[in-house]
Amino acid sequence: MNSTLNVAVVVMTAFGSVEGAVEALHLGADDYLSKPVDLPQLLIVLQRVLRHRALQREARHLRSALESQRADQRAGIIGQSKVFRDLLGLARQVADSPVSVLVTGERGTGKQHLARLIHQWSGRRGPFVSLQCSGFTDEACARELFGVRDGEAVLREGRLVEADGGTLFLADVDELPAGVQAALLRFLQDRTFCRVGDSEPLQADVRVLAATSQDLGAARGSKLREDLYYRLNVVSLRMPSLRERRDDIPLLAMHFLRQFAAQAHRPMVGFSERALGVLLGCDWPGNIRQLENSVERAVVLARGAEIEPRDLPRELMSKMRGDDSAPVIPGASLREIERYAILRTLEHVGGSTSKAAKILGISPRKIQYRLNEYRVAPQTGMPPVPPEPHVHRGALK
16 A cells, blocks of 8 residues: 555554554555553654664665666776766756757767667657768768769769668768769758769658767867867767766766676776786776776786786886986975875875875875865866775775
8 A cells, every 4th residue: 555655654553463464564554553552662663663664765766776787788888987978968968859959079978879879869760870071071971971863873872871760970070072962951951962973852750970089179270170069069979088087987987897807707896906007097098998908908817817917018017107206305295295195195005095095194185175176177187086986805886
């Protein structure tokens, strides 16, 4: 009975019996009391019922969160950082709309993957078709995008026809040849286009998503014509760099580790604490793609079940070392000395804030607070090491 109302039910009756209590509990009551009611006993029962209900709510919340995580994993969504989750929220919000979306961000951040997610969430039944816009001549790009007709024969359908009813993703759209941009603009305006070698207009129900690694709004010297830029940039979504979502590095690293370990049939369990410290301390100019390649290499070279620093690319280790010079005393401020002590100790323990806090005699929370300050306003010296992650040694999500 209480399963539908989501309220706690305690049955009180003057005709108490074991059979009545069993029947009441079977029907959904939380507890059973006989009259006359003893008030201290009633308070104990109510407290127990409320605690039980609170545990039920927490269990439902955890089950829901776990199912949501599993759904995200099935969709290839790896990350819990606020900046990443905020981006996903915006992407879901615009997915149902037919408007064009321009995805920006550094190379290797996963712009095409975000475009695929928008297509999946949009409900469009047609396929997701992609085109890399760089490296084409005008004619070759026009043939690839719009198709080719020779007399009565259609030699190539073109990506627009292939994507009919679905989504066309244009990667590196700022590299689109100038001669094709006018034809694409016309398609975005009236949904018509012509094949190369044909003057008969065709129509296609295609949503266009585009991506660029350039800041087209700031750099008006771009190859992309301005009117096409505004047509593509109805909604703009910026993929954050891996530096902006350091909390996701352990999750992404474990995701790649499991993937490559399964392919190589190797029983890998995770990363050592020092290896995680290296991963967290790097700036990752190549972003997720660089992290993926680094983990793949580490799986191949690992000598044990855990990835160690020696298994990672040498360039990652070199970026961890930074400037080895200590603050000049006298002449350095207490803040500079504190910063040097915290970062050097973190380097020594492989990025573990708990171990560094024990050595320095301060709380892990204070180290994490200072690290956040260092990331916001970096100074000279060793690059900042982020706080110790909550998930490691094989535990993902």
